[in-house]
Amino acid sequence: xxxxxxxxxxxxxxxxxxxxxxxxxxxxxxxxxxxxxxxxxxxxxxxxxxxxxxxxxxxxxxxxxxxxxxxxxxxxxxxxxxxxxxxxxxxxxxxxxxxxxxxxxxxxxxxxxxxxxxxxxxxxxxxxxxxxxxxxxxxxxxxxxxxxxxxxxxxxxxx
Numbered sequence: 001x002x003x004x005x006x007x008x009x010x011x012x013x014x015x016x017x018x019x020x021x022x023x024x025x026x027x028x029x030x031x032x033x034x035x036x037x038x039x040x041x042x043x044x045x046x047x048x049x050x051x052x053x054x055x056x057x058x059x060x061x062x063x064x065x066x067x068x069x070x071x072x073x074x075x076x077x078x079x080x081x082x083x084x085x086x087x088x089x090x091x092x093x094x095x096x097x098x099x100x101x102x103x104x105x106x107x108x109x110x111x112x113x114x115x116x117x118x119x120x121x122x123x124x125x126x127x128x129x130x131x132x133x134x135x136x137x138x139x140x141x142x143x144x145x146x147x148x149x150x151x152x153x154x155x156x157x158x159x
Contacts (some may be wrong), residue, residue, distance in 0.1 A: 028063070
């Protein structure tokens with residue numbers, strides 16, 4: 001591989017780590033912020049609830065490993081005169097990038113398992129909550145044809 005190919009490979013690897021860093025941060029922030037709103041009163045009925053904090057741990061580890069791998073690659077590329085693939089197998093940067101990818105996948109998988117297992121629990125609790133406005137319609141209102149033909153009952157209100 002030429003120097004240009006190594007440079008391009010390093011850029012793509014760093015970009016992939018940036019995406020992992022961004023996605024893990026966003027998933028972590030969204031789940032922490034909205035988990036209580038999604039489950040609502042049904043949070044106590046949630047199955048496998050230990051998966052959520054466990055997935056948060058893996059996402060935080062993914063963020064940390066990705067950040068350190070990006071910083072390490074920048075240090076290596078900034079001080080090295082020859083361009084080489086800094087994420088090669090067996091290098092510390094390569095190990096950090098691999099750990100970031102694995103932690104991200106494990107964290108995302110655990111959240112997915114929790115979501116699939118508990119799908120509908122939050123919806124069920126929202127359906128059971130009483131609504132503030134209830135609309136009732138009279139059941140004994142006669143139709144127009146009943147009024148015209150005089151088949152309206154004595155208990156029915158007339159217009």
